[in-house]
Amino acid sequence: MSNAWRDRLLALREELEGIADTGDEASAVVELDQTKVGRLSRMDAMQAQAMAQASGQRRERMLRGIDAALKRLDEGDFGYCQECGEDINPKRLEFDPTALLCIDCASKAEENATGEIRPKENRP
Numbered sequence: 001m002s003n004a005w006r007d008r009l010l011a012l013r014e015e016l017e018g019i020a021d022t023g024d025e026a027s028a029v030v031e032l033d034q035t036k037v038g039r040l041s042r043m044d045a046m047q048a049q050a051m052a053q054a055s056g057q058r059r060e061r062m063l064r065g066i067d068a069a070l071k072r073l074d075e076g077d078f079g080y081c082q083e084c085g086e087d088i089n090p091k092r093l094e095f096d097p098t099a100l101l102c103i104d105c106a107s108k109a110e111e112n113a114t115g116e117i118r119p120k121e122n123r124p
Contacts, residue, residue: 002073009073009097013066016059065098081105 072078079088083105092099101109 002078005078005093005097006070006073009066009069012097013063016063016066020056020059062098068100069098083109 069078079090079093080086081088081102082100084102086102088099088102092103099106
């Protein structure tokens with residue numbers, strides 16, 4: 001089964017790297033010479049540049065996650081929650097093979113990040 005996960009992660013990495021090659025043009029420096037480009041066109045180009053840079057950052061984060069998942073596969077830790085050590089539901093891994101946490105631990109982490117009050121039994 002680990003070969004299937006490895007193949008899926010490698011295919012995902014290849015896809016993201018292919019997208020990165022095409023996205024480099026959009027994140028290029030916007031020329032500010034008003035004689036060549038009008039003000040609105042320049043604003044559009046700057047917005048497109050910002051969006052391309054944000055996409056590039058997300059892509060880099062995803063590539064790091066893929067590399068970490070491949071490392072966990074090599075070390076025999078793939079599919080186990082990094083918080084509680086329990087198995088991560090295979091359906092969760094199908095959706096996101098880079099998942100680090102089981103759904104319960106991910107929910108708790110999200111609650112903590114959003115500042116929601118945790119039930120008494122979940123408090124340290």
